[in-house]
Amino acid sequence: MFADRVLSGMRPTGSLHLGHYHGVLKNWVQMQHEYECLFFVADWHALTTHYDNPQIIEQSVWDMVVDWLAAGVDPAHATLFIQSKVPEHAELHLLLSMITPLGWLERVPTYKDQQEKLTEKDLSTYGFLGYPLLMSSDILIYRATHVPVGEDQIPHLEFTRELARRFNHMYGREPGFEEKAEAAVKKLGSKKAKLYAELRVRFQEQGDDEALLSAKALLDEQQSLSLGDRERLFGYLEGGGKMILSEPQAILTAASRMPGLDGQKMSKSYNNTITLREDEASVTKKIRTMPTDPARIRRTDPGTPEKCPVWSLHQVYSSEDTKQWVQKGCTSAGIGCIECKQPVIEGVLAEQRPMRERAQLYLDDPALVKNIIADGCEKARKLAGETMRDVREAMGLSYS
Structure with a gap:
């Protein structure tokens, strides 16, 4: 309706x-x-x-x-x-x-x-x-x-x-609702009025949901009905009154x-956010200083991506190839944490760039x-x- x-x-x-x-x-x-x-x-x-x-x-x-x-x-x-x-x-x-x-x-x-x-x-x-x-x-x-x-x-x-x-x-239930609804039915023309009446009976007496959908589709097609008559016919169809709301x-x-910088859900209350239009230097610094897998104390220590908050950001921003590279490099200590963070930095900055450009028009x-x-x-x-x-x-x- x-x-x-x-x-x-x-x-x-x-x-x-x-x-x-x-x-x-x-x-x-x-x-x-x-x-x-x-x-x-x-x-x-x-x-x-x-x-x-x-x-x-x-x-x-x-x-x-x-x-x-x-x-x-x-x-x-x-x-x-x-x-x-x-x-x-x-x-x-x-x-x-x-x-x-x-x-x-x-x-x-x-x-x-x-x-x-x-x-x-x-x-x-x-x-x-x-x-x-x-x-x-x-x-x-x-x-x-x-x-x-x-x-x-x-x-x-x-x-x-x-x-x-x-x-x-x-x-x-406006005064004279049934009479007004019946008058509106006649405005459909004899063929459609008959079909509407049949579908209404099927829905109200047999609970036929298909009939209800067909009747609603029929009413949706009627361009010549006034808004008041349209509302009455929808209400009359379902056994109620005029559909006002x-x-x-x-x-x-x-x-x-979207994970935050600490691996929890991104939220101001956790102080772990990156804003939509944050400048590139700030974003880069935030991601570079993110905590990583605590088991990787030295560059030569192997790690577990699933225990690292940076891995959560890879799920959002990295391709399958990059994620495989992270998995292999982290677990074998083949890459360091700074290397691992770089694709995430690039992904976030690429997402933000058009936002900053669009915003500048309104800031100016x-x-x-x-x-x-x-x-x-x-x-x-x-x-x-x-x-x-x-x-x-x-x-x-x-x-x-």
Whole structure:
């Protein structure tokens, strides 16, 4: 019913590192050519845990957007915007909070996990409890059909789907819904109306999923239907009411396997990162001084690649031939650790070079970044406004 639309956001944490690139941005760059994509800066989300230090947020926002552009996210193919510049997110969050059971929020797995991990912060706030609802509002306000998530975020998306279902069930039964739906069926023309009715009965009486898919495909082909009639027919088909909010599907993304300089997952909290646009001398120094297999005390000592953090980086950056050369050279002490590190240095620098070149354009003229975001915010507000018009009407708030 709704066009394929992807939504994804990131908290502004300042300059991004190669873990962000391999875990998120590479996916964004690919998806922008396959779907209508909206990528946003989740600055309100940053306040749920950094409400006591908001000064860091603004500069972090611009640094992060430059990193997106440097990584290849293209404003000609995706809409880039800042969450707080689209106040409709907050309005939908407020309205959905009226119908969201408290127990739903408390059972989101990350709620207790984060409280246990971030013990130095007071997270006994309404904003922190309600952040999964704000996340749902971010998705639902654009009627996003797909959201890229890792395994750990699936409960958040399921929460969003349940919320859309609850809202549609409570508010989708507009007065005279059946009569309006039957009138919409007639607009299909006699042949297609008959087929729609048959498929609807097969699905509702026999649970035939193939019939449901065929009926949805039939409706997708109807160009002359108004949006209202299209929504009614989709709702009528499934036995519900008018579909006001769409239930997003997950695009499951592989967990980033980008290791840090110490072999652990690359993370600012471990102080083991290489940033996307870090200068060549710094990158070279960081990799050259990486710890290696502790058994290789002298150059003549053989080593075990699997016990060395550098080997993890070879998995990301080196060809099969290079990896075989490392395996043979390390285990026989035929190569030294500095030699082993050189292909990794070259691989990282080669990956970063186009990023630095793309970023320079925006660093030389910061107004370009501001204009991209301003255009994106305008597009996002238009889409959000369309959803809010329907939500207000459904909830009896469209006063004329």
